Amino acid sequence: xxxxxxxxxxxxxxxxxxxxxxxxxxxxxxxxxxxxxxxxxxxxxxxxxxxxxxxxxxxxxxxxxxxxxxxxxxxxxxxxxxxxxxxxxxxxxxxxxxxxxxxxxxxxxxxxxxxxxxxxxxxxxxxxxxxxxxxxxxxxxxxxxxxxxxxxxxxxxxxxxxxxxxxxxxxxxxxxxxxxxxxxxxxxxxxxxxxxxxxxxxxxxxxxxxxxxxxxxxxxxxxxxxxxxxxxxxxxxxxxxxxxxxxxxxxxxxxxxxxxxxxxxxxxxxxxxxxxxxxxxxxxxxxxxxxxxxxxxxxxxxxxxxxxxxxxxxxxxxxxxxxxxxxxxxxxxxxxxxxxxxxxxxxxxxxxxxxxxxxxxxxxxxxxxxxxxxxxxxxxxxxxxxxxxxxxxxxxxxxxxxxxxxxxxxxxxxxxxxxxxxxxxxxxxxxxxxxxxxxxxxxxxxxxxxxxxxxxxxxxxxxxxxxxxxxxxxxxx
Amino acid sequence: xxxxxxxxxxxxxxxxxxxxxxxxxxxxxxxxxxxxxxxxxxxxxxxxxxxxxxxxxxxxxxxxxxxxxxxxxxxxxxxxxxxxxxxxxxxxxxxxxxxxxxxxxxxxxxxxxxxxxxxxxxxxxxxxxxxxxxxxxxxxxxxxxxxxxxxxxxxxxxxxxxxxxxxxxxxxxxxxxxxxxxxxxxxxxxxxxxxxxxxxxxxxxxxxxxxxxxxxxxxxxxxxxxxxxxxxxxxxxxxxxxxxxxxxxxxxxxxxxxxxxxxxxxxxxxxxxxxxxxxxxxxxxxxxxxxxxxxxxxxxxxxxxxxxxxxxxxxxxxxxxxxxxxxxxxxxxxx
Numbered sequence: 116x117x118x119x120x121x122x123x124x125x126x127x128x129x130x131x132x133x134x135x136x137x138x139x140x141x142x143x144x145x146x147x148x149x150x151x152x153x154x155x156x157x158x159x160x161x162x163x164x165x166x167x168x169x170x171x172x173x174x175x176x177x178x179x180x181x182x183x184x185x186x187x188x189x190x191x192x193x194x195x196x197x198x199x200x201x202x203x204x205x206x207x208x209x210x211x212x213x214x215x216x217x218x219x220x221x222x223x224x225x226x227x228x229x230x231x232x233x234x235x236x237x238x239x240x241x242x243x244x245x246x247x248x249x250x251x252x253x254x255x256x257x258x259x260x261x262x263x264x265x266x267x268x269x270x271x272x273x274x275x276x277x278x279x280x281x282x283x284x285x286x287x288x289x290x291x292x293x294x295x296x297x298x299x300x301x302x303x304x305x306x307x308x309x310x311x312x313x314x315x316x317x318x319x320x321x322x323x324x325x326x327x328x329x330x331x332x333x334x335x336x337x338x339x340x341x342x343x344x345x346x347x348x349x350x351x352x353x354x355x356x357x358x359x360x361x362x363x364x365x366x367x368x369x370x371x372x373x374x375x376x377x378x379x380x381x382x383x384x385x386x387x388x389x390x391x392x393x394x395x396x397x398x399x400x401x402x403x404x405x406x407x408x409x410x411x412x413x414x415x416x417x418x419x420x421x422x423x424x425x426x427x428x429x430x431x432x433x434x435x436x437x438x439x440x441x442x443x444x445x446x447x448x449x450x451x452x453x454x455x456x457x458x459x460x461x462x463x464x465x466x467x468x469x470x471x472x473x474x475x476x477x478x479x480x481x482x483x484x485x486x487x488x489x490x491x492x493x494x495x496x497x498x499x500x501x502x503x504x505x506x507x508x509x510x511x512x513x514x515x516x517x518x519x520x521x522x523x524x525x526x527x528x529x530x531x532x533x534x535x536x537x538x539x540x541x542x543x544x545x546x547x548x549x550x551x552x553x554x555x556x557x558x559x560x561x562x563x564x565x566x567x568x569x570x571x572x573x574x575x576x577x578x579x580x581x582x583x584x585x586x587x588x589x590x591x592x
Numbered sequence: 593x594x595x596x597x598x599x600x601x602x603x604x605x606x607x608x609x610x611x612x613x614x615x616x617x618x619x620x621x622x623x624x625x626x627x628x629x630x631x632x633x634x635x636x637x638x639x640x641x642x643x644x645x646x647x648x649x650x651x652x653x654x655x656x657x658x659x660x661x662x663x664x665x666x667x668x669x670x671x672x673x674x675x676x677x678x679x680x681x682x683x684x685x686x687x688x689x690x691x692x693x694x695x696x697x698x699x700x701x702x703x704x705x706x707x708x709x710x711x712x713x714x715x716x717x718x719x720x721x722x723x724x725x726x727x728x729x730x731x732x733x734x735x736x737x738x739x740x741x742x743x744x745x746x747x748x749x750x751x752x753x754x755x756x757x758x759x760x761x762x763x764x765x766x767x768x769x770x771x772x773x774x775x776x777x778x779x780x781x782x783x784x785x786x787x788x789x790x791x792x793x794x795x796x797x798x799x800x801x802x803x804x805x806x807x808x809x810x811x812x813x814x815x816x817x818x819x820x821x822x823x824x825x826x827x828x829x830x831x832x833x834x835x836x837x838x839x840x841x842x843x844x845x846x847x848x849x850x851x852x853x854x855x856x857x858x859x860x861x862x863x864x865x866x867x868x869x870x871x872x873x874x875x876x877x878x879x880x881x882x883x884x885x886x887x888x889x890x891x892x893x894x895x896x897x898x899x900x901x902x903x904x905x906x907x908x909x910x911x912x913x914x915x916x917x918x919x920x921x922x923x924x925x926x927x
Contacts, residue, residue: 157704161711161739163769165671170768171775171806230923233916235887248927303768304734504597511604518611525618537619541612 120494127491130484131505137473138512144357145519151356152527155417164296167303168202174280174302175203176295176373179272181265182208182286186215190224192286195327197252201295205254208286209272212241212262221257225249232256232587238270238384246275246587258587265369266385266392273384276376283393285370289319289327289422297419298373301412309412311374311400313367314419315351317530318344320427329422334536337427342547344425345540348520352417352527359415363466365401367413369393371421378403389449391442398450398467405459418528433558440478440562441569447471478563481556485509510548517544632661640665643684644677663690667715671746682717691716695724703733710736714743722749729759741765745773750780757781757788757803761796774803782807789815794824801827805834813842820846820862825855832858836865844871851877851893860889867896875901879908883915894921 167173178196182189189208196206210218221227227247234243241263249255258275260268269283280302282295294314301309321335334341358364367374372393379385382403385392397413404411426432447454447470454471456463488505491497521540524530531537636658642649644666654662663685670681685691694716697709710728713721725747728740741759744752753774760770774781785807788800801819804812812834819831820843832850835843847869850862863881866874878900881893894917897905902925908914909922 154704158707158735160704161707161735161742163711163738163742166742166745166772167768170772172771173768228927230927231916231919232923233887233891233920248924250927253927304738304766306767307763500594501597504594504601508597508600508604511601511608515604515607515611518608518615522611522615522618525615525622529619529622534619537615541615 123487123490123494124496126484126487127497130480130488133473133477133480133484134505134509134512137477138516140469140473141353141512141516144353145516145523147360148353148356148523149526151360152352152417152523156527159418162300164293164300167300168200168296170202173202174299174306175205175278176201176280176282176299177272177276177278177376178204178206178282178284178295179269179276180206180208180284180286181211181268181272182213182217183211183262183265183268184213184215184217185286186213186217186220188287189217190220191327192289193221193225193255195289196284197255198292198327199290199295200292201299203278204282204295205256205277207256207258207272207275209258209260209268209275211260211264211268211271218257218259222247225255225257226251227257230587232275234274234587236274237380238273240267240271240274243271243587264387266387266389269392270384270387273376273379279376280373281376281379282371282373283369284421285423287424288316288370289324289329290371291329291420291422294371294419294421298371298416301414301416302373302375305412308410309414310378310404311367311372311397311413312416313355313364313372313414314416314421315355316347316368316370316421316423318347318425319422320425322422324422332530333533334531334539335425335427338543339429339432340425340427341539341543342551343432345517345520345543345547348524349516351415352520352523353516355415356417358466359413361461361465362412363401363461364413364415365397365462365466365470366394367397367415368421370423371419372397374400389442389445390438391446394442395446395449398446398453401462402450402453402459405462420530429554432555433561436555436558437562437565440475440559441565443470443475444562444566447475478556478559481553482560485553513548513552514545517547629661632658633665636662636665640669644669644673644681646676646680659689663688663716667712670715670717678717682719685716686718686720691718691721695721698724698728703731703736706731707733707736707739710739710743714739714746717747719747719749722747722751726752726755729755729765737765738769741770741773745769745776748777748780750777750784753777753781753784754788757784757799758796760803761788761791761793761799763795771803775806779807782812786812786815789819794822794827797822798824798826798830801834802830805830805837808834808838810838810840810842812838813840816840817843817846820850825853825858828853828855829858829861832861832865836861836868839869841869841871844869844874847871848874848877851881856886856889859885860892863889863893863896867892867899870900872900875904879904879918882908882917882921883913887917890915890917891920894918897921898925 193206193208208221227249229245230248232246241261244259247257256275258271260271273281284290298312298314301312318340319329320337320340321333322329323331334344355364369392378400382399386395389395426435453459453463454467488502492502521544639649640662666681666684670678694709694712697705700706710725713725722744725740725743728736731737741756744756756770756774759765760767785800785803788796789804791797801816804816816831816835819827822828822831832847835847847862847865851859853859859881863878866878875897878893878897882890882897885893898921905925906922909918
């Protein structure tokens, strides 16, 4: 059994190295994020949002809302999207074969009438059952289709969109009034270079919300949701700001991402064969543009806000995290040629290896590595002082990172006005390291088994364009 | 090894403490600053409103903080004002301490400070600031150029027109901002635009022609009709769009010919423009384009027919082989 012993020792040593390297990377990212956000804050002093709003040549945007069984929230969502402060935008709700009354609610509220809409079908999708336009607001379109999943619904939205940019947004998310104007800012500044942007996603649980508007930002009462507030701070204010700074942003959240439509079409749209269609699209965009030596940027914009509801039960959260991890794995596998490939610049040598090593394989170190270190100690080859020191450092590093993210939030946007909320977040910055992080790592670890079980979904999907322009049929009756 | 672990743990503890202190200090400092600003603003706001409103105001002695806040409050108000009120704001700031500070800051070594100064000068509405802000259109920093463009539009001095259109054509300033800025200059920009419509550089010609569609009038028809035959497709498309915007009946013939342009987006703009002009004679050509052209150009043609001759559209949509664009336009017409 000496090989088992050697393996445990190697894993334990690797775990030490993994934690050291990971925390070093995080600290560098925190410094980069601090600098970036400070710059962003200063730029707010001369941001010409009013002029962008008043300019007749600000690019119009099609807002795509894939909806599956969204009956309770869809009407409020659509009202708030139609009310966005933006010079010209249309809202396209794609009813993805909902089994509830999503379509009926929309029909009642917005007086929808069927139209034989010409569809620019460059991306194949499940069958379209009909397209409707609202009599009350001609900027609202509803595409009714057979169920095909979120990616398929988004692709149907891309086909139906009229404008050069598309904004993908979750049906249950809430955008702040100026969010679209703000997320489009980098495109207005450099339309030839910036091909996609994403804004920050914040957790709406606990906030006071009225008619699709967040009136008061408060922490949720659920501890699980508070822990996610911290996670989102870390992910967006440190991770995304940092990667965006290096033009190697791999994730533009599916809940709130703006893309140049022609490029999305050129690369075949969203992939229906992965559960991580948002990250997969962005990686494919990067690849497409880098393989053609294009000068481009994909930017994260930290101030436009999309509010979303976080899961409050362990069951829901575990499913979400397993799905995210599986999506990440599928994407990294599909684009494995990028990892370590200098042709892709910082994407190939920085972002993808980072996501592979620290994000994808991270749970292995966290779930197996810590028991290995404990085993090392039990075998008597590691002193108790080292063991305690290691665990303490792992925990302290987590605390530092969460406090850094919280400080960045206070430094920049300060959305939580109540000091008691901040005090709770500080407390949870410590508490999350004992239990929560390990559980999340365990869920992500389980995603490896999901991946193995769903191996058939790892293949590439072949796409065919249509030469003719079809139109939506009129629904029966 | 043990020593390294100890040092790392200490360093991380120190870092945690540092972030915690930064968090507390920052939060209380901002809270204090917000309270102070709110109080100051409450004190100076009636004064700012009275000044903007043109009331006779005897300025009481103000502290430097109050003066700065007054300047800020008036600057913010000026963003939504025009005419006499803006002139009064310009007169208030002319030669003031706040104005001089911002003029001085235009030469600051940090870009964000130059950008902020350029932006604030736009709000101060002193036309004499134009000369000081104008060189910033060539600043090495994009944010500074954008802020300068925005403010030159707000200042409304025709002297800036040529430089703004040049910046628009060369794309050294965000298109949406430069465009808006020239529109803010109004008819005063027209002489420059007419000159630039004949420039050698096609990008400048395109920008000038497009803006003539927004600011020009019948006097510009000839320039625009000539531009529909320009060697640059970009210029042809913009000229077609401009003729449509001006609803130029004289341009109808050139626009109808442009439906045969080899570049699809010229055909698209020509079709859309014919719809705006209301050119009945072009209906059959537009119907053909709606059936046969590329997606966007076909859609534009169908929508143009809907505007010019709704009856013809409905009839054509019922014919076999009408195609999706005529169907869509007809259905929308019925809605």
